[in-house]
Amino acid sequence: NPTAAQAPREFYERAIELAGNNDIIIAHDAAYSELYFDGRKPLSFLDIDGAREVGIELHSLSKTYNMTGWRIGYAVGNKDVVAGLTKIKSNLDSGPFQAVQEAAITALDSDESVLEGLRETYQARRDALYDGLSGAGFDLNRPDATFYLWMKVPEGQSSADYAGVLLEKAGVLATPGSGFGAPIPEYRVSIVADVYLPGLKVKPIGLAASLNHNSFRAGEEAQVKIRVGRDSVIAIFNIMADDQVVMLFPNNYAKGNLVKGGIDFVFPGEGSGIALTLSTLAGHERDAEAVFVSAIDPEAGAKLDALFKPMKPMSLSEFFSKYSKIADYAEDAVLAYEVVAAE
Structure with a gap:
């Protein structure tokens, strides 16, 4: 906290040795000990030999049980340090509100699930x-x-x-x-907001996409290179600096958007007569934009033309609302870039 990293055993061993040699008390903040990922449960400071002689471990139910703001937790470890903490705490307030204590008991008695x-x-x-x-x-x-x-x-x-x-x-x-x-x-x-996670209802597509550059001068042309692992319907959108979104491909001049698997597809293609020339917004020296690439299963029956019209601007919220109707049948990639005003 707040690094989102886990300390190895050797780190604790060195800290305990340092504390023992220099009469230092260690207070290990383990508020996030139960919020770990990929099955990689972190060590407790008190798991290490010698820890109980030099310090305590603190834990907060605010993080473990989503009780943020209720201000209740506990300290365990060296009995003399805990006794000293108790003396300080007793002079500050009369303890947490009883309902919070009852909620904490219920949380600690709950199943690990x-x-x-x-x-x-x-x-x-x-x-x-x-x-x-x-x-x-x-x-x-x-x-x-x-x-x-x-x-x-x-x-x-x-x-x-x-x-x-x-x-x-x-x-x-x-x-x-x-x-x-x-x-x-x-x-x-x-990472505290709810997210919509598409449940891909088709076998993996294997989308890979890239831009020819990630920084452009105004007036320079961008190209999008796409490869899919199997035949897919491709759609390319531009998320612009003014928070408007337009579908670049397919369009009225390039309508064939079924791309063969294992073959590089480039938009705009050489000799297509189409150019993707970039510019900043009026009065801007630098803008951040992105290309959104979607590879859709051709058997999913997703009708792009019923959702999106080529080069017709829409808001970000409108775009994602429409895209959510096909997201379960698609893989996508966001290619961020910047546009710098011409000198």
Whole structure:
């Protein structure tokens, strides 16, 4: 907390040795010990030999049982340290509200399956956020535990600045990494929102997609390179800086969007007479945009033309509302890029 990483046994052993040699008390914050992923249960500080002689472990029901704000937890470990903590705590307040204590008893007496269900929920959210952001080109770590995910910000921006961009442009609330110590070029996103996870109802398609560049000068042309593992219906959309979305392909000039498996497909193709020329919004020096590529099972019966019209702008919410009708039969990729105004 808040790194979303797990400390190895050797880390605790060195900390215990240091504390023992220098008369230091260790207070191990294990608030997120039950929110771990991929079956990788973290070590308890108290699992390590010598830990009970030098410190205590703290745990919070706020995280484990979604009781955030109720302020109830416990400390275990060295009896003298716990006794000292009790003296300090007794002089601050009269204890948690009784209803909160009753709820905590119920939580601690509950079956382990309750925690398994919570871990499954948070792991699904982690996977959705990690896959989406990494697919969009962000540099990030896949968290082992907790409900936080750390990512590097684009070059030339501070974490505070980019957190503002995310909020303004995408409605995503992120925490600047600089809030956790010396300024660092990272920001943190909490994976606490419900997500729609398409349940792919067809066999895997094997979509791979890329752009010819991830940074363009205004006036330069973009190309999208796509390969699928089996025959698929392809749709390409542009998510623009003004939060409008248009379908680039298929269009009135290039309608054949059934792509053969194992063969590279490029849009716009050479000699097609179509160019994807990029520009910034009026008055903007730099814009962030994305290409959204979808590969749809041709046997699913999804009617693209009934949902989307070529080059007809729609809002982001309208796009995703429509796309959710075919998402279970498709694989998709988000290709992020920037456009810089011409000098």
